[in-house]
Amino acid sequence: MASYFSNVSEEEIKQFHALIANNVKRLRLEHNQSLMDLSLDLGFRSGSFVGSAEACKNNKHFSVEHLYKLSKIFNVPIEEFCKEKGN
Numbered sequence: 781m782a783s784y785f786s787n788v789s790e791e792e793i794k795q796f797h798a799l800i801a802n803n804v805k806r807l808r809l810e811h812n813q814s815l816m817d818l819s820l821d822l823g824f825r826s827g828s829f830v831g832s833a834e835a836c837k838n839n840k841h842f843s844v845e846h847l848y849k850l851s852k853i854f855n856v857p858i859e860e861f862c863k864e865k866g867n
Contacts, residue, residue, distance in 0.1 A: 800841070
């Protein structure tokens, strides 16, 4: 049986991670939070992970657990991170 997801390209996955990263950054800025503040709220000791994930650097991206925590921090539904700009 062929996998349904076998036709999902690496580029599509990168674009999806970038969409999420852009939405996290947008919400962080709307809430006037620094990288460090948000990182501490997520349980990190420095801003490097959040900065890398927002910039899609070093193969860092937000996990489902991160998105759940972020939805609580920003008081938004988790699907907010998957919305295209303007939706």
